[in-house]
Amino acid sequence: xxxxxxxxxxxxxxxxxxxxxxxxxxxxxxxxxxxxxxxxxxxxxxxxxxxxxxxxxxxxxxxxxxxxxxxxxxxxxxxxxxxxxxxxxxxxxxxxxxxxxxxxxxxxxxxxxxxxxxxxxxxxxxxxxxxxxxxxxxxxxxxxxxx
Amino acid sequence: xxxxxxxxxxxxxxxxxxxxxxxxxxxxxxxxxxxxxxxxxxxxxxxxxxxxxxxxxxxxxxxxxxxxxxxxxxxxxxxxxxxxxxxxxxxxxxxxxxxxxxxxxxxxxxxxxxxxxxxxxxxxxxxxxxxxxxxxxxxxxxxxxxx
DNA sequence: CTCCGACCGTTATATCACATAATGATTGGT
DNA sequence: ACCAATCATTATGTGATATAACGGTCGGAG
Numbered sequence: 322x323x324x325x326x327x328x329x330x331x332x333x334x335x336x337x338x339x340x341x342x343x344x345x346x347x348x349x350x351x352x353x354x355x356x357x358x359x360x361x362x363x364x365x366x367x368x369x370x371x372x373x374x375x376x377x378x379x380x381x382x383x384x385x386x387x388x389x390x391x392x393x394x395x396x397x398x399x400x401x402x403x404x405x406x407x408x409x410x411x412x413x414x415x416x417x418x419x420x421x422x423x424x425x426x427x428x429x430x431x432x433x434x435x436x437x438x439x440x441x442x443x444x445x446x447x448x449x450x451x452x453x454x455x456x457x458x459x460x461x462x463x464x465x466x467x468x
Numbered sequence: 469x470x471x472x473x474x475x476x477x478x479x480x481x482x483x484x485x486x487x488x489x490x491x492x493x494x495x496x497x498x499x500x501x502x503x504x505x506x507x508x509x510x511x512x513x514x515x516x517x518x519x520x521x522x523x524x525x526x527x528x529x530x531x532x533x534x535x536x537x538x539x540x541x542x543x544x545x546x547x548x549x550x551x552x553x554x555x556x557x558x559x560x561x562x563x564x565x566x567x568x569x570x571x572x573x574x575x576x577x578x579x580x581x582x583x584x585x586x587x588x589x590x591x592x593x594x595x596x597x598x599x600x601x602x603x604x605x606x607x608x609x610x611x612x613x614x615x
Numbered sequence: 616c617t618c619c620g621a622c623c624g625t626t627a628t629a630t631c632a633c634a635t636a637a638t639g640a641t642t643g644g645t
Numbered sequence: 646a647c648c649a650a651t652c653a654t655t656a657t658g659t660g661a662t663a664t665a666a667c668g669g670t671c672g673g674a675g
Contacts, residue, residue, distance in 0.1 A: 326515060326518075326519050326522070326526070326530045327511075327515060327530050327531065328518065329514040329515060329517070329518045329579075330510075330511045330514050330515065330531075331606075333582060333586060334492075334586055334590055334598055334601055334602055334605070335489070335492045335493070335496055335507075335582075335585075335586065335589075336511070337601075337602050337605035337606055337609070338485060338488065338489045338492060338605055339489060339493075339507075340532070340605070340609040341485065341605040341606075341608040341609040342482070342485045342486060342489055343532065343609070344608060344609045345481075345482045345485060345608070346482070346486075349482055359631090359632095360482075360486075361632085363477075364474075364477045364483065367476040367477050368473060368474060368476060368477065370476070371473075371475065371476045372473050375473070376652075376653095377652075377653065378651075378652060378653080379473070383473045383474050384474065384477075385487070385490065386633085387633065387634060387635085388652080388653070388654090389633095389634085389635085389636095389653085389654070389655080389656090390632080390633065390634085391653090392653070392654060392655080411642095412641080412642070412651095412652085413640075413641060413642085413652095414640070414641045414642065414651060414652040414653070415641095415651085415652055415653080416652085416653080432476075435480060435482075438482075439480060439481055439482065442482075442608065443481055443608060444611075445607040445608065445611045446604060446607060446608070450604055451481055453600065453604065454481055454484075454601070454604045454605075455481055455484050457593060457597055457600065457601045458481070458484035458485055458487070458488040458601075459478075459484055459488075460592040460593060461488040461491060461492070461589065461590060461592065461593070462484070462487040462488040462490070462491045464591075464592045506660085506661095508661085523623075523624095524623075524624065525622075525623060525624080533662085534662065534663060534664085535623080535624070535625090536624085536625070536626080536627090536662095536663085536664085536665095537661080537662065537663085538624090539624070539625055539626080558671095559622095559623090559670080559671070560623095560669075560670055560671085561622060561623040561624075561669070561670045561671065562622085562623055562624080562670095563623085563624080
């Protein structure tokens with residue numbers, strides 16, 4: 322029944338981003354649930370797989386997550402044998418996060434599933450349009466807002 | 469320090485959408501707080517102002533909100549004298565949501581502030597690029613995902 | 616006219632994302 | 646030797662968002 326009653330709010334880019342992301346996240350949640358992952362734990366696992374030895378602080382920085390929220394998330398991955406927390410010689414404050422073979426395999430399989438998810442939810446856009454979208458979005462979040 | 473450690477996840481459009489939206493929502497929250505509004509209550513107010521008499525069910529549909537969550541939101545707006553719940557002749561199940569003058573004025577002032585917010589957070593994009601972004605995003609959420 | 620499925624709005628409640636604050640152990644610089 | 650900073654953890658809170666159930670009301674079918 323949605324006959325443009327949201328015209329007032331749909332003028333805003335942020336509103337359209339929110340609506341689109343809600344759709345994307347709903348599908349993504351279903352896809353990742355099959356691997357026992359959430360979007361945030363998938364992201365964390367992927368960064369660990371690609372950057373073995375990264376610390377929790379650095380991982381939190383990269384993904385823009387509060388490091389306090391990372392503790393249970395890494396616990397989940399570690400408890401499933403996907404990653405391990407290793408001591409860092411010479412620095413007993415930090416841990417090195419190392420992916421296990423199972424974690425690497427799961428990350429690869431999940432990545433394929435996430436790629437298929439993106440093909441599906443962005444099916445209305447051409448590959449060029451998808452590239453344009455990423456390019457524009459990157460310029461939004463990569464440039465800090467000036468006060 | 470973010471030297472592309474998130475390359476693995478930043479290939480995904482969804483990831484970029486999430487990062488960008490987080491930036492946008494943080495700024496928007498600050499802007500709307502000055503009017504005592506949250507993003508969702510601003511959206512609801514704007515739809516009510518533009519569609520006087522809309523029902524709670526229809527408002528929930530338009531904004532994709534659970535109608536159970538709308539009750540307190542409308543309470544907030546009503547308690548501030550921004551909108552009223554009016555009876556609907558011939559249908560005692562539903563209410564007509566009517567904007568008050570104060571609600572119309574606040575919606576107008578807040579809209580100007582939200583427009584300035586968008587100019588700020590999307591400053592890195594040209595007007596054409598912003599239109600492209602909205603166009604692409606609309607096509608993502610307007611086309612339902614096929615199972 | 617009666618009945619029943621559907622609609623409207625409300626209440627109750629739960630889960631999750633995400634934030635802040637505080638703490639103890641450890642490190643590095645002065 | 647001292648102290649600020651770093652790392653990780655624990656505790657806790659708030660808001661977004663969902664589901665379930667309920668009572669009152671409406672409209673259509675028989």
